Amino acid sequence: MLEALKRTFTFIHQHPFANRHLFRAYTKFFKWQFQSVFNKKFIVKPFVGDVRFWAKKGLTGITGNIYCGLHEFEDMGFLLHFLRPEDAFYDIGANVGSYTLLASGVVGCETLAFEPSQISYDVLKKNIALNQIELRVKAYNFALGAKTGFLNFTEYEGTSNRVVAANADIPFKKVEVKKLDDFAEASPRFLKIDVEGFETAVLDGASEMLKKENLKAIAIELNGSGNRYGFNEQDIHAGLTALGFKPYKYEPYSRTLHLLPIFTEYDTLYIRDLPFVNDRLKTAKAFKLWNQYI
Template sequence: MSTGLTAVPFVEHTKFWAKKKLTGVTGNIYTGLHEFEDMAFVIHLLQKDDVFFDVGANVGSYTILASGLKEAKTIAFEPVQNAFEILLANIELNKLQQMVKCEQMAVGSKKEVLFFTNDEDTTNHCVENASANTTTVQAIHLDHYYPELCPILLKIDVEGFETEVIKGASNILASTNLKAIVIELNGSGDRYGYDDADIHQQLLSLGFLPYLYDPFQRKLNPKNHFNGFNTIYVRDIDFVSARLSSAKPFVIFNEKI
């Protein structure tokens, strides 16, 4: 595992390993939750023993919240070795080995071998050709690898490879067990010739609608389009709204939310 790491308090009793320039977690030190609305949505939605898929887990901020704080069962996918090692260390730090399964794999539309950059921290991504700064990674697709499991919540943050993940998750996306998706649509798919608007239209066709979440009001506010960063898509608004409104508050910076 990388050296120079320090254990830092996270939300309530959880914690994470951090060091300078480890941007997957250091933002939490300064802001409490570095993706505040989206992380609060995850915390308020999930309950004990729910299934959560963290696709593109990096070092595990969302996984720690889902399993460490809410006791959900998480499957966390992270293809890049350095991030994966810290992800495993964070699971051990929070004693979540029985609740989290970590997979050093990429997620796409089929089983294949892919090349990933390994020196770009949170923006490591799939590339066409191997080089000195790439890692060879086995890729799977969600429908094949976990046919017996369907998450209530799916988080996808794969630096432009979101279209491939969606292609390989048609059964999961069609299941009524899946209530919500948090997905990053920031234009990175352009590097692969993909248009985020196509993902948006596909999710709409499956009954998902985009929302902004207000954690203080526990309210989902409808949007007409996806954000330029993370977007929350919800299919069963009544179920999700009931979960959000009834969730136990969490404490961050001495404030209940």
């Protein structure tokens, strides 16, 4: 328990938004701890603008938004500044829907959300219904990979749910797998890929989509988890740069992209057509978070 609290407090202090509002962040954190102890059911919480979400103790994929405003401040801030209502956004590894709610609930664009965990998918659907964005979101309860078929997938590990490696001895269920290229009809402007090390397989099944000029940005987590499947994440970097993408870090306060020499151990933004992207970022409407406009 103490170790978990220490990790959370460190996260809050290092968070680029929460660390500017520490009193409010800790007030929200302790209020949530109190609520979740005495109420084991789902509780509706405000997000950005009029968007809300269902929260419950243990749903780490969304509860971080309660006390940090935007759990993943840089990438979520990029999404809110970059996307427009006429765009399509693909949320791959959607979990319970933080990015989907921002894209379709706040921005108002079309989202295709992919989440293979039945437990997370059910909460994702609840969040979509809560915000009445069913007409803007297509949610799919299967995994994406290099080819169609079936894979073994964990079910009770929250944001850490993943494809089960061949040599792993952990509980799993069999899930359907499809290719991202089979869902290119909306021609996405932005992809978010967070699949716990299975990113190589997802991209291998998206070779045609990645060539489309309309796709300008990819947020992807490359933290070494691909090693469990025998994937080399340097190959992802090489493949994306060959297609014209370069790795960046986004700073929402100044709306600037900073070029990186290589991907980071956290989420990395891969961008191409920098003039187009920068124009979007500079001309976007500010979003309001805890009475601050960003």
